Amino acid sequence: xxxxxPKHLDCASCxxxxxxxxxxxxxGLRAHSLCAPDAGHRAPPSGHDTGIRVYNSLxxxxxxxxxRNPGLATWYSCGPTVYxxxxxGHASSYVRMDNIRRILTKVFGIDVVMVMVITDIxxxxxxxxxxxxISPVALARVYEQEFKRDMTALKVFPPTLYMRVxxxxxxxxxxxQQIIANGHAYTTTQGNVYFDVESIGxxxxxxxxxxxxxxxxxxxxxxxxxxxFALWKTSKPLEPFWVSPWGKGRxxxxxxxxxxxxxxxxxxxxxxxxxxxxxxxxxxxEIVQCEAYHQCDGWGDYFxxxxxxxxKGNEExxxxxxxxxxxxxxxxxxxxxxxxxxxxxxxxxxxxVEYSKESMxxxxxxxxxxxxxxxxxxxxxxGQLLCKHVQEDVLWESLNETKLNVKAAFxxxxxxxxxxxxxxxxxxxxxxxxxxxxxxxSDATSARSTLVFGAIISYIDxxxxxxxISLKHKQVATEDRSSALLVNVVExxxxxxxxxRNYAIGTNDCETPQSEEATLSKEEMELQKEKRRQTLRDxxxxxxxxxxxxxxxxxxxxxxxxxxxxxxxxxxxxxxxx
Ligand SMILES: Nc1ncnc2c1ncn2[C@@H]1O[C@H](COP(=O)(O)OP(=O)(O)OP(=O)(O)O)[C@@H](O)[C@H]1O
Ligand SMILES: [Zn+2]
Numbered sequence: 001x002x003x004x005x006p007k008h009l010d011c012a013s014c015x016x017x018x019x020x021x022x023x024x025x026x027x028g029l030r031a032h033s034l035c036a037p038d039a040g041h042r043a044p045p046s047g048h049d050t051g052i053r054v055y056n057s058l059x060x061x062x063x064x065x066x067x068r069n070p071g072l073a074t075w076y077s078c079g080p081t082v083y084x085x086x087x088x089g090h091a092s093s094y095v096r097m098d099n100i101r102r103i104l105t106k107v108f109g110i111d112v113v114m115v116m117v118i119t120d121i122x123x124x125x126x127x128x129x130x131x132x133x134i135s136p137v138a139l140a141r142v143y144e145q146e147f148k149r150d151m152t153a154l155k156v157f158p159p160t161l162y163m164r165v166x167x168x169x170x171x172x173x174x175x176x177q178q179i180i181a182n183g184h185a186y187t188t189t190q191g192n193v194y195f196d197v198e199s200i201g202x203x204x205x206x207x208x209x210x211x212x213x214x215x216x217x218x219x220x221x222x223x224x225x226x227x228x229f230a231l232w233k234t235s236k237p238l239e240p241f242w243v244s245p246w247g248k249g250r251x252x253x254x255x256x257x258x259x260x261x262x263x264x265x266x267x268x269x270x271x272x273x274x275x276x277x278x279x280x281x282x283x284x285x286e287i288v289q290c291e292a293y294h295q296c297d298g299w300g301d302y303f304x305x306x307x308x309x310x311x312k313g314n315e316e317x318x319x320x321x322x323x324x325x326x327x328x329x330x331x332x333x334x335x336x337x338x339x340x341x342x343x344x345x346x347x348x349x350x351x352x353v354e355y356s357k358e359s360m361x362x363x364x365x366x367x368x369x370x371x372x373x374x375x376x377x378x379x380x381x382x383g384q385l386l387c388k389h390v391q392e393d394v395l396w397e398s399l400n401e402t403k404l405n406v407k408a409a410f411x412x413x414x415x416x417x418x419x420x421x422x423x424x425x426x427x428x429x430x431x432x433x434x435x436x437x438x439x440x441x442s443d444a445t446s447a448r449s450t451l452v453f454g455a456i457i458s459y460i461d462x463x464x465x466x467x468x469i470s471l472k473h474k475q476v477a478t479e480d481r482s483s484a485l486l487v488n489v490v491e492x493x494x495x496x497x498x499x500x501r502n503y504a505i506g507t508n509d510c511e512t513p514q515s516e517e518a519t520l521s522k523e524e525m526e527l528q529k530e531k532r533r534q535t536l537r538d539x540x541x542x543x544x545x546x547x548x549x550x551x552x553x554x555x556x557x558x559x560x561x562x563x564x565x566x567x568x569x570x571x572x573x574x575x576x577x578x
Contacts, residue, residue: 045270046066047066047067048070050064052064052410052411053413054413054414055350068301072111073110073111074271075269075270075273076114076260077159078278083128083320085146087318092309094151095156095341096344097349099345099467107466114161115160115163117164117165118162120137121166179195184200184288185292190234192223194224195230200292203288204288205284207284229285258290267294269301272303274305275306275308276306276350304349307348307353308353312356335364340363341469346366373434374461376431376434380450381457387436388446390448406419409422423460430456494553498560501543505539
């Protein structure tokens with residue numbers, strides 16, 4: 001995003017410097033629990049303590065999350081620069097932030113007012129539009145729509161307000177005028193406006209302190225000092241422009257976020273988010289612009305940054321400009337949104353994540369374990385799965401402990417990884433109690449513990465639903481609106497297979513009752529057994545077809561289970577059950 005990064009990325013030394021810088025920031029994020037030496041620098045915000053602790057990139061430590069208004073969080077999120085497809089890097093950043101938002105609202109009862117800006121004018125948009133021979137606005141609208149569609153597909157809640165840069169140019173111009181009037185920016189004869197970093201003394205460098213803009217950027221610029229950055233850029237021939245007091249031009253990247261955030265939230269903002277690459281210089285610059293405009297100190301109470309997603313064996317983040325991306329649309333051809341959401345839950349939002357087929361497989365397996373447990377637990381509650389006596393008190397205790405552990409994990413910097421582990425522990429306990437027995441077993445008649453399993457099912461359902469995962473649509477890719485229909489079709493198919501299979505193994509055939517079996521002669525018994533064997537041989541192709549269908553459905557993520565008590569009597573079909 002923005003106009004600083006590509007210049008860095010064109011040049012090998014700047015690229016290296018940028019990666020070192022990002023790694024340093026990521027390391028800072030990983031060391032969440034450590035206190036940074038300068039942590040005491042900022043006064044804690046005044047307001048209402050939520051009981052949550054968050055890692056604040058500003059102080060580089062975990063702090064109590066204190067909101068200005070009780071039960072309400074104001075949240076500004078940097079949005080995408082829309083000149084190309086959205087990729088899994090965007091997906092991971094926005095899904096992880098969506099999880100935080102869901103936790104805030106659904107677990108802690110905090111309403112969130114979230115604003116996200118869409119960067120629809122920028123060097124890269126203009127360049128790409130020229131290459132494609134279309135207008136920058138047309139290009140931006142196409143990819144903006146695609147981004148929104150992709151987010152919907154991944155079940156990311158839309159922000160309260162999406163705001164486009166191009167629809168706020170007058171506000172941006174006034175914002176810059178005020179910064180100039182307050183003595184923190186200067187104009188040049190070429191029609192550029194720059195922020196005067198020296199004018200704010202040592203208040204620059206909240207995120208880094210050490211990094212300055214590259215000399216290469218300074219070389220062909222009319223700014224006074226290296227660290228100064230553009231608020232308004234004069235337009236080159238054939239570029240889109242807006243008329244301003246400084247001539248025809250367009251806004252710099254950072255100013256759009258400061259203006260839009262201030263236009264909605266005024267001088268106070270609780271939470272600001274983005275990927276870790278945005279901490280410097282983007283967020284650094286946003287802060288000083290806002291402080292210069294509002295004449296305040298400490299704009300933005302909490303800065304939360306997501307770690308980067310990168311491909312296995314690749315140190316660089318997945319990015320449009322590096323062309324090393326997998327689009328969200330392509331990803332959803334092979335995987336489901338729920339599988340991606342589970343992938344995101346399996347790490348802390350601030351850490352880097354490695355994307356690979358293997359890491360996806362781990363998430364798929366977890367969902368399958370959950371799904372399988374929920375199926376078994378439901379069958380048990382319905383009386384379809386007969387089990388040994390259940391130790392209810394152990395399960396009630398485990399459920400209560402899980403609830404406490406999950407909430408504590410969420411209150412500790414939204415630790416989704418720990419929360420999922422706690423739920424998997426509960427499932428482990430549940431599975432240990434669901435020991436299937438045959439219907440003839442004496443255990444089969446013991447009283448069922450339906451209530452505790454009902455409570456566990458309901459809790460896990462709520463937990464997943466809260467985090468945007470729905471087992472009801474399990475294993476079905478939801479590229480179109482017909483997913484619900486598809487689920488019904490799959491269920492119909494599975495039920496048909498089950499009828500065919502029962503016929504093939506002779507479950508529904510009239511048999512000689514056990515009481516009468518005793519009266520049969522040895523020859524008659526032998527005849528009866530031979531008749532059964534012949535029936536099974538005749539119907540073997542049907543069994544094989546059922547088996548093949550089960551394997552094929554498993555390949556598509558639909559697991560067909562055969563209940564123990566319906567098959568165990570028949571030794572001959574053992575090789576087909578499971
Ligand atoms: N690989 C990634 N991992 C995590 N977050 C990412 C990744 N790539 C982008 N983001 C985040 O997505 C948001 C929008 O990013 P942006 O539009 O700048 O994407 P980009 O692919 O990095 O683009 P560019 O290559 O043009 O800089 C930002 O908050 C950014 O930090
Ligand atoms: Zn921004």
